[in-house]
Amino acid sequence: MGETLPPALAEIVEDFRQCERQEKIALLVDYASQLLPPPPEALADGDAPESVPECMTPVSLRVLEQNGRLRFYFDIPQDAPLIRGYAAIMQQGLWEVTPEEILRIPADFYHVMGLQELLTPQRLNGLTAILAHVKRVATRLLANRLAGEN
Amino acid sequence: MSSEYAHPEALVETDWVAEHLNDPHVRLVESNEDPLLYETGHIPGAVKVDWFTTLQHPLRRDFIEKAQFEDLCRRLGIGNDTTVVFYGDKNNWFACYAFWLFAYYGHQHLKIMNGGRTKWVAEGRPLTQEVPNYPPTEYVARDPDPSVRAFREDVFKQMEKGLPLVDVRSPQEYSGELIHMPNYPQEGAQRGGHIPGAVNIPWAQAVNPETSTFKPAAELRQLYEQYGITPDKEVIAYCRIGERSSLTWFVLRYLLGYPNVKNYDGSWTEWGNLVNAPIEK
Numbered sequence: 001m002g003e004t005l006p007p008a009l010a011e012i013v014e015d016f017r018q019c020e021r022q023e024k025i026a027l028l029v030d031y032a033s034q035l036l037p038p039p040p041e042a043l044a045d046g047d048a049p050e051s052v053p054e055c056m057t058p059v060s061l062r063v064l065e066q067n068g069r070l071r072f073y074f075d076i077p078q079d080a081p082l083i084r085g086y087a088a089i090m091q092q093g094l095w096e097v098t099p100e101e102i103l104r105i106p107a108d109f110y111h112v113m114g115l116q117e118l119l120t121p122q123r124l125n126g127l128t129a130i131l132a133h134v135k136r137v138a139t140r141l142l143a144n145r146l147a148g149e150n
Numbered sequence: 151m152s153s154e155y156a157h158p159e160a161l162v163e164t165d166w167v168a169e170h171l172n173d174p175h176v177r178l179v180e181s182n183e184d185p186l187l188y189e190t191g192h193i194p195g196a197v198k199v200d201w202f203t204t205l206q207h208p209l210r211r212d213f214i215e216k217a218q219f220e221d222l223c224r225r226l227g228i229g230n231d232t233t234v235v236f237y238g239d240k241n242n243w244f245a246c247y248a249f250w251l252f253a254y255y256g257h258q259h260l261k262i263m264n265g266g267r268t269k270w271v272a273e274g275r276p277l278t279q280e281v282p283n284y285p286p287t288e289y290v291a292r293d294p295d296p297s298v299r300a301f302r303e304d305v306f307k308q309m310e311k312g313l314p315l316v317d318v319r320s321p322q323e324y325s326g327e328l329i330h331m332p333n334y335p336q337e338g339a340q341r342g343g344h345i346p347g348a349v350n351i352p353w354a355q356a357v358n359p360e361t362s363t364f365k366p367a368a369e370l371r372q373l374y375e376q377y378g379i380t381p382d383k384e385v386i387a388y389c390r391i392g393e394r395s396s397l398t399w400f401v402l403r404y405l406l407g408y409p410n411v412k413n414y415d416g417s418w419t420e421w422g423n424l425v426n427a428p429i430e431k
Contacts, residue, residue: 029189079239079268081186118185120202 003106009093016113024118032085034092038062038073057083059130063137069096070141072134082119086127090134099138099145105131154367156407160400161364162235162261164270170235171195177232177284180267181248182239183393191277193237193270197226197284201244201393205251213415219255220291227284230258237263237270241357243397250396250413254299256292262400268362298399300386300412302420302427305345308386309428314379315348316387318398319418323390324350326431339422343431345388349377353394356401370406381408388414388421 005013019027041064057080064071072094074087094102110127155161170176171194178196180188188198199205204222207214214222228234234252238245242262249260263270271277300308308315322328326342344350355373358365365373379385385402387395392415399413421427 025186025189029186032186032190079187079271080184081190082184085186118203123185123202 002104004101004104005109006094006097006101006105008095008097009089009105009109012089012093013109013113016115019114021114021117024114028085029081031088031092032081035074035076035084035088036091038075039064057126059083059087061130061133061137063141065141068098070094070099070102070138071096072137074130082123083126083130086130089127090130094134099141102135102138103142105135107131155405156367157404160261160404161264163264164273164275167193167235167237167263167270168275175231175233177226177228177234178263179226179234179236179245179248180238181236181244182267183244184239187239187267189279191279194276194278194280195282196237197282199226199248201247205248213251213254216255216291216293219251220289223257223289223291224286227287228257228289229287230289232287233259233261235261235263237266239267241268241354241362241397242266243353243393246397246400247393250298250399254294256295265361265363297410298403298412300388300414302414302416302424304412305386305388305414305416305421308384309345309347312347314383314385315345316374316377316379316385316395316398317344317348317350318353318387318389318395319344319350320352321350323418324348326429339418341422341429343422343429344418345421346428346430348388348430349379351377351379351398353389353397356398364401364405367405370401374402374406381406384410384412386412386414388417390418391415392417 016024016027057076060075062073062075064073072091074084074091076084076087078084107128109131110124115124167178178193179199180192180196181199181201182188185200185202188196192198199222205213234257236242236245236249238248245262245266249262252260305315317324320328323342324344326344328342351374356365356370357363364370374380379402385408387398387402389395392413395417396413399411402408402411422429
């Protein structure tokens with residue numbers, strides 16, 4: 001399975017790559033402000049949100065699946081704009097993609113964004129942790145689908 | 151009451167800050183763990199330092215050099231006589247880190263805003279996204295003050311003499327159960343545990359979780375003295391990278407007036423990677 005980025009995520013990565021250092025911060029702040037809260041139907045399905053234990057900031061996640069396509073919603077404190085920014089990038093970059101597309105995302109996709117100039121490895125790992133969690137959700141959905149077919 | 155503290159002048163309340171927003175002799179400096187928080191809104195007139203991009207040496211594992219520190223102060227409109235007030239997120243941990251670095255370069259008028267960003271916001275006080283510009287100064291730093299900073303050689307001596315070492319990390323990090331957070335290998339260490347003889351007093355115990363303000367002097371004194379951390383001894387505090395322990399350093403040195411306290415900024419990410427260094431679990 002080749003590694004590729006969903007088009008929306010690839011576009012976000014490219015935007016960051018082209019930004020200067022100070023612009024990258026402004027862009028992350030912008031994303032943080034765009035994080036969409038879960039819609040009522042995501043809250044009404046009765047499932048408790050999943051927490052992302054690798055993140056030092058409390059992060060929980062809900063996934064909505066419709067016709068095999070996914071939407072991710074995150075619950076993150078307002079005073080953690082960096083993590084909100086990451087989550088908004090994932091939310092927009094993975095909007096209505098399939099679980100298969102998620103599994104094809106390379107784990108180090110963000111390297112070309114140039115965030116390592118701004119952030120310590122540990123802060124960058126918040127992004128890795130969110131991606132790893134999103135991938136586990138995608139794997140589980142695929143496994144459930146296969147189990148349902150058999 | 152702050153007056154119970156040994157050096158009450160090192161701490162100001164949010165009221166004091168609100169009254170000094172336009173005081174040209176006072177410079178407010180926000181220093182956070184989250185590198186975007188300042189941009190989302192900060193106290194009017196406050197400037198930002200980021201512990202990673204502003205305070206760390208661009209190449210080696212160290213802080214900025216004296217000349218770079220002078221440039222930083224000049225750029226932020228901090229003069230040698232300016233009173234610098236630090237505040238930040240998460241109980242002021244990175245505010246204390248910045249305070250500590252300013253103390254290392256000998257700045258004389260340093261304060262922490264008690265309760266930090268959390269308290270300011272909880273009190274409904276104003277924030278702005280406007281980034282201020284101040285006329286540059288002619289700042290001249292002193293040579294680094296070795297009395298506030300411990301290097302690994304100092305820690306070896308401390309350990310061999312059986313003098314107090316305070317490990318301010320979580321109990322799980324102290325016991326060696328956690329070497330690093332899952333998926334966080336880059337900032338971890340090869341080995342888990344603590345420096346032999348170190349006592350574990352997690353940093354945040356110095357702060358009241360309800361208000362984010364420092365606990366009263368009597369409670370703080372009891373917290374440290376019950377582990378034998380007393381003012382008559384030389385004390386070295388450490389954590390993972392030296393930021394949580396700079397809060398403990400601030401508490402011991404300024405709030406309790408311990409005359410001889412150092413922060414070991416190499417901390418566990420150095421000690422837990424050192425070949426042949428003794429470790430206790």
